Amino acid sequence: MSIYLHLQIREMKPKEISRIMTAYRQTLQTLCVKDGDDPLTEMIAKAIIKVAQAGIDDPAEISAEAIKELEVR
Numbered sequence: 001m002s003i004y005l006h007l008q009i010r011e012m013k014p015k016e017i018s019r020i021m022t023a024y025r026q027t028l029q030t031l032c033v034k035d036g037d038d039p040l041t042e043m044i045a046k047a048i049i050k051v052a053q054a055g056i057d058d059p060a061e062i063s064a065e066a067i068k069e070l071e072v073r
Helices: 003-009 014-030 040-053 059-070
Strands: none
Touching (some): 014 040, 014 059, 040 059
16 A cells, blocks of 8 residues: 555545545556556545545546546546
């Protein structure tokens, strides 16, 4: 897990953490990024947090919007 994501979710409620983590894992899988040393994981984490904080609840929608924000095609 990206250290950025880890630090951001520490103060969140369990339900919020669950949807963000689901969206994060789904985005990594969609983009074929291995969680770990890849610097893209931090960019993905930041995009996921930003989208989730905008009020989107569905992890699939969070993932899709984060991918759009990253301008990955």
